[in-house]
Amino acid sequence: MSKQPPLLEVKNLCTQFLTARGVLRAVDDVSFSLRHREAVGVVGESGSGKTVGALSMLRLFGPLDKVALTGQVFFEGTDLLQLSEAELQHIRGTQIAVVFQDPLTSLNPVMPVGEQIAESLRHHRRLTQAAASNRARELMELVGIGDPARRFDDLPEQFSGGMRQRIMIAIAIACEPKLLIADEPTTALDVTVQSQVLMLLNRLRKELGMALMMISHDLGVVAATCDSVQVMYGGRLVERGTVEALLSRPNHPYTTALLQLAPRLDGELQRRLKPIPGQPMAAYGERRGCRFAQRCEFARERCLAEDPPAFKIEEDHFSACWFAEERFASA
Amino acid sequence: MAESAKPKMTERLPLIAATKETPEPLLTVEALEVRYTLRENRTLTAVNKVSFRLYPGETLGLVGESGCGKSSLGRAILQLTRPAAGKVWFLGKDLTELSGAALRSMRRHMQIVFQDPRGALNPRWKVGRIVEEPLRAHRLARRDERRKLAKEMLLQVGLEESYMDQRPAKMSGGQQQRVGIARALVTRPKLVVCDEPVSSLDVSIQAQIVNLLQDLKETMEVAYLFITHNLGVVRSLSDRVAVMYLGEFVETAPSERLFARPLHPYTRGLLVSVLRPDLAARRQLDATERFMAGDVPSLLNPPRGCRYHPRCPYVQERCRAESPHLENADREGGEHWVACHFWREIPAFDHEARP
Numbered sequence: 001m002s003k004q005p006p007l008l009e010v011k012n013l014c015t016q017f018l019t020a021r022g023v024l025r026a027v028d029d030v031s032f033s034l035r036h037r038e039a040v041g042v043v044g045e046s047g048s049g050k051t052v053g054a055l056s057m058l059r060l061f062g063p064l065d066k067v068a069l070t071g072q073v074f075f076e077g078t079d080l081l082q083l084s085e086a087e088l089q090h091i092r093g094t095q096i097a098v099v100f101q102d103p104l105t106s107l108n109p110v111m112p113v114g115e116q117i118a119e120s121l122r123h124h125r126r127l128t129q130a131a132a133s134n135r136a137r138e139l140m141e142l143v144g145i146g147d148p149a150r151r152f153d154d155l156p157e158q159f160s161g162g163m164r165q166r167i168m169i170a171i172a173i174a175c176e177p178k179l180l181i182a183d184e185p186t187t188a189l190d191v192t193v194q195s196q197v198l199m200l201l202n203r204l205r206k207e208l209g210m211a212l213m214m215i216s217h218d219l220g221v222v223a224a225t226c227d228s229v230q231v232m233y234g235g236r237l238v239e240r241g242t243v244e245a246l247l248s249r250p251n252h253p254y255t256t257a258l259l260q261l262a263p264r265l266d267g268e269l270q271r272r273l274k275p276i277p278g279q280p281m282a283a284y285g286e287r288r289g290c291r292f293a294q295r296c297e298f299a300r301e302r303c304l305a306e307d308p309p310a311f312k313i314e315e316d317h318f319s320a321c322w323f324a325e326e327r328f329a330s331a
Numbered sequence: 332m333a334e335s336a337k338p339k340m341t342e343r344l345p346l347i348a349a350t351k352e353t354p355e356p357l358l359t360v361e362a363l364e365v366r367y368t369l370r371e372n373r374t375l376t377a378v379n380k381v382s383f384r385l386y387p388g389e390t391l392g393l394v395g396e397s398g399c400g401k402s403s404l405g406r407a408i409l410q411l412t413r414p415a416a417g418k419v420w421f422l423g424k425d426l427t428e429l430s431g432a433a434l435r436s437m438r439r440h441m442q443i444v445f446q447d448p449r450g451a452l453n454p455r456w457k458v459g460r461i462v463e464e465p466l467r468a469h470r471l472a473r474r475d476e477r478r479k480l481a482k483e484m485l486l487q488v489g490l491e492e493s494y495m496d497q498r499p500a501k502m503s504g505g506q507q508q509r510v511g512i513a514r515a516l517v518t519r520p521k522l523v524v525c526d527e528p529v530s531s532l533d534v535s536i537q538a539q540i541v542n543l544l545q546d547l548k549e550t551m552e553v554a555y556l557f558i559t560h561n562l563g564v565v566r567s568l569s570d571r572v573a574v575m576y577l578g579e580f581v582e583t584a585p586s587e588r589l590f591a592r593p594l595h596p597y598t599r600g601l602l603v604s605v606l607r608p609d610l611a612a613r614r615q616l617d618a619t620e621r622f623m624a625g626d627v628p629s630l631l632n633p634p635r636g637c638r639y640h641p642r643c644p645y646v647q648e649r650c651r652a653e654s655p656h657l658e659n660a661d662r663e664g665g666e667h668w669v670a671c672h673f674w675r676e677i678p679a680f681d682h683e684a685r686p
């Protein structure tokens with residue numbers, strides 16, 4: 001197989017917010033690449049930088065955010081950070097799409113859902129009203145909304161949470177993007193509905209040949225949908241690897257702790273859980289050393305003083321821990 | 332000490348025994364119903380004839396999807412929502428018969444912890460005042476003593492004295508929930524309803540709060556009704572688990588037994604949809620589809636017969652016609668209640684969804 005250039009290549013991405021409390025380093029020197037059709041999971045707790053990282057690539061910030069963005073985000077060879085707002089908007093509509101956690105706040109509450117799907121097609125694909133409506137009905141069918149002809153004119157409130165998320169997905173895939181970013185798309189849903197939505201994403205990814213960036217705090221969700229995983233902590237990418245490698249041979253102490261906290265419904269019953277001590281620190285100002293060192297049970301002097309680089313511990317498996325190789329050998 | 336309830340039980344009620352050897356239940360809920368009136372005078376039965384017992388110091392996990400009635404049940408027990416029918420025996424009294432001062436005087440014995448600590452704490456009050464307030468409201472201590480008790484309670488939930496003079500807005504979600512727990516426990520209640528207390532917290536913080544609740548249960552001898560959709564947390568915390576679907580209990584069993592040998596097809600569907608962080612997760616997705624066809628039906632128009640029959644992979648004619656009663660599936664003297672006509676016949680459950 002010839003080596004295709006990556007779909008997405010992120011180099012040294014840094015996102016800093018200027019806040020009343022000082023400079024917040026939300027994303028701190030993150031680099032990775034994503035192949036065509038690859039599904040990557042981005043895992044971490046709130047404040048780890050997983051969402052801000054994805055939004056930074058598309059420069060999706062609030063109008064009042066004071067942001068300093070550095071680094072490069074190559075999408076099929078074009079650096080998105082260098083594009084004008086109009087050029088980037090075109091990419092956002094047609095090449096890269098985003099699905100957010102809460103469909104109710106992302107959908108227009110007073111516009112029929114079919115119309116909301118068609119709108120994106122008219123705008124980005126320049127389809128006529130009739131053609132866009134037809135395609136919208138096909139998309140509703142594709143994402144599993146039964147009887148689209150009848151439901152076309154329904155408002156978002158007439159749908160359940162799972163169905164609304166399907167509508168969001170229909171809007172996102174309307175222009176057949178090459179990359180779909182899904183930010184906690186099932187966190188607000190019940191587990192059984194979650195499974196249905198994840199199955200839909202798996203199917204659409206196959207059918208449309210999309211790459212997927214699945215942002216989630218849930219390693220199970222990532223295991224069910226992704227090829228590879230990135231673990232973020234304190235704005236840093238601390239470990240990445242294939243799903244198989246990272247979940248069966250986790251290396252970074254933070255990843256190990258997260259896996260221990262994942263719910264287990266079989267096997268030995270743990271009456272007491274093993275929490276990670278302390279709480280995530282907001283990354284204000286200059287930081288030295290490993291971001292996780294303060295909470296890490298294996299931290300040594302070096303961890304507090306020096307920032308660990310990403311060590312390659314096996315093929316396609318990197319860990320940003322000073323003791324990555326030692327840990328890999330002893331595991 | 333008030334005497335425990337001695338309710339008359341009708342024959343059909345499952346006499347769910349405790350996992351500990353305690354003769355008198357702390358709480359006995361009999362055929363409780365909660366109804367809401369909607370537009371156009373339609374009524375929705377959110378909780379349909381639910382009965383169970385809770386023993387002193389016991390934790391009953393109450394699980395089910397949103398809209399299954401678990402929060403309505405919790406609120407109805409505390410009389411925060413008045414039940415439409417049924418009895419709630421607690422410390423010798425039927426709470427459904429009480430109102431005004433008589434009901435208020437019971438509240439020090441039964442408290443609640445909410446999901447969203449930020450919304451549940453008065454942002455203008457300092458933490459000390461928040462935790463003292465129940466003592467003041469129930470006239471349990473004088474001012475100087477209240478402050479001392481509040482400090483002690485905060486220490487027990489892992490917050491140092493310096494937090495007394497902080498306002499909740501400055502605290503993290505986990506710390507706020509510790510304040511919520513301190514406020515609930517400061518009157519030394521016998522029963523605390525925990526309504527999704529860790530669902531809005533990050534996993535590493537969830538584990539801290541779960542451990543804290545475990546510790547407090549032992550030191551303070553409190554019973555929890557622990558309402559959540561998070562099955563992992565329920566397994567760690569609960570002595571017994573009750574699974575609710577469309578307003579009804581479909582299965583109750585000691586926690587270990589329920590997770591090891593789930594009998595009701597709905598329970599199995601719930602368990603299989605908690606995705607494991609390993610390569611079984613993809614198989615689980617497929618299995619979920621098998622266990623849970625389609626969507627949750629509306630409570631306005633619940634299915635006839637077994638309420639789970641339209642989604643059940645093992646459905647048969649009888650399920651469509653006749654609604655199953657809870658029956659005890661434990662032949663060895665324990666109690667494992669399941670409401671399924673065919674629990675004896677359906678195949679064994681596999682957590683990893685292997686074919």
